Amino acid sequence: MQLEIEKLVYGGKGLGRFQGRTFFVPFTAPGDVVEIEETLKKSGYSEGRIKKIVKKGKNRIEPRCPYFGKCGGCDWQHLDYEAQVEAKRAILEENLQKIGRIKKPNIDEVIPSPNPWHYRNRAQFKVKNGKVGFFAKGTHEVVDIDRCDILKENLSQAIKGLKKLASLLPTEPNEFHIYSSNKDEVILKIVYHGKFKKIDLTLDDIKDMLNVNLVGFGIYKSGESGYPERIKFFGKDFTYEKIDKFKFRVSADSFFQVNRFQVENLIKKVSQGAMEYQYLLAADLYCGVGTLTIPVGRYVHKAFGIEASFSAISDALYNKDINGLRNISFFCRETEEGIEIIKENSPDLVVIDPPRSGLSQRIIREISSLPRLKRIIYVSCNPATLARDIALFYQHGIHMEKSKLIDMFPQTYHIETIAFLRKVR
Ligand SMILES: C[S@@+](CC[C@H](N)C(=O)[O-])C[C@H]1O[C@@H](n2cnc3c(N)ncnc32)[C@H](O)[C@@H]1O
Known part of the structure; x- marks a missing residue:
């Protein structure tokens, strides 16, 4: 047909x-x-x-990568970049209309990635029978690759070395997680799902094999939490990111934004929201290493961040010190539990950057009933859950004023949005 x-x-x-x-x-x-x-x-x-x-x-257009269509990593290499961004804007608008029930959603800015290639600072490669790459879409078949054009150049170049490493390890791993800082310092995680034999290779051995500035590597076992659990680490288990006037320590087990060209834009746009009024207290939920808390903290009287990962909170505490901010505190809690801290402190600005699943109804209800709340800045990587949550906030008298699409994930369908919500009653 x-x-x-x-x-x-x-x-x-x-x-x-x-x-x-x-x-x-x-x-x-x-x-x-x-x-x-x-x-x-x-x-x-x-x-x-x-x-x-x-x-x-x-x-x-002609896709640039020979694996496009087989490899599950990219969806839209066959579309010119302008059309990709326009498609994302239209999808966001439709989600806000249909699910968010906003007749004419205000998307006042669309910020394309300054470079739609080589933007990713991290990857999670699958490994199977000598193959290293990503799963083919909807399968557990590893598509063997020699390069990846959305990855930072040094990480793409390391793929051939990773194959060699996989073949030399006494037990073939299930995954390699690799991260590069903007200064090209690389950290590698060797992840096993089951039993494995002792690894005798040194940091220098692996560094030579990968031909990158490897500063540390760790052996991990996939745990019940869904996150790999650390068994052993060799060398340095953190790197630094310098973004605009801010410096962030990012540990091997902490989350950091993946598009190295767009973090600065994200920080700027969220900070602008924090500057529009003299807020007394900002709460940053799902704060990671303080990527948004620390910049926001410069423009408000006081701020605090809440985050479930111990590693990220340790970084955040360190980061507030190296950035010279004394008005910020951090708490290591699941948001569901940390909501009590939020209620006790009564912020007038709430920044939220949850995982793809968005917010629970309870969290939305609790945030909405904060007595001093004026504004919410909601950073989302899923327009469907964002729109669902916006519709719920609306029922509590909180309306979306404007939103910005910031393209964090070129060549893929993923959409990042910053929505600015205001309490109207
Ligand atoms: C999308 S990231 C945002 C991090 C940070 N705002 C940033 O810009 O780098 C989401 C963060 O939420 C954390 N997280 C996931 N589930 C959580 C929960 N239930 N409670 C608190 N934090 C959670 C993750 O560890 C991760 O750091």
Whole structure:
């Protein structure tokens, strides 16, 4: 069957219709006329696979990477970058309208990544039978790669060395997690899911193999928490990031924003929100290493951050000192528990940057009933949960004034948004 792709949807697929039925087809572009075969039939829609491109949409380009289409890492390399960003804006707008129930959502700024390539400062490679790469979409098949053009150059160049390392280790690992600071200091985690034999290689051995400035490596076992648990570490287990006037220590087990070209923009936009009024107390939930708490802390009387990861909170405490800020405190708590601290302190500004699942109804209710609350700055990596939460905040008299799309994840369908909410009653 043949259909024309109308638009792209969240998840990356293109939407087209055939005899009134909706089809979602990966690796298509708006305006493409494609011949497809049906791969999945559900009650309200079908999924398909391209058999032939009959006519190319105007923004279709040649993908730059030889693994594109097989490797599950990227979704939109076949689209020029401007069209990718426009598709994200349209998806965000539609989510805010349909799920967030805002008639005319104000997306007042769209900030493309200064470089849509080589932006990622970290990767989690899968390893299987000598192959190193990412899973093919929707499978556990490792697509073997020799380079990755969305990764920072030194990390992409290290892939060949990682294959050599995988073959030399007494037990083949299941994953390699690798991170590079802006100063090219690299940290590697060797992750096992099951039993493994002792590793005798030294930091220098691995450094030579990878041909990068490896400052530390660790052996990890995937734990019940879902996060790999550290068994042993060799060398330095942290690096520093210098962003604008701020310096952050980021430990091997702490979260840090992945797009090295956009962190500064994220910090600037959130800080501008904190500057628009003289706030007395800012709470930053899901604060990581203090990436937003510390900049926000410069513009408010006092600030505090709450974060579940012990590693990230240790970094955050250190980071407030090296940035010379004395008006900030941090608490290591799950938000669900930390909400009590928030209630006791009664902030007038709340910054939130949760994982993809967004906020629970309870957290939304508790934040909304803070007596001094004036504004919420909600940073989100999932427009669907963001829109769901905005609709709930609305019920509590908190409205979205404006939002900004900041493209953290070029070549993929992922969308990062900063939404500015204000308490109106
Ligand atoms: C998207 S990151 C944001 C971090 C930080 N705002 C930044 O810009 O770097 C989400 C953070 O939430 C933390 N986290 C995840 N679940 C949590 C929970 N239930 N309570 C508190 N923190 C949590 C993670 O450890 C991670 O640091």
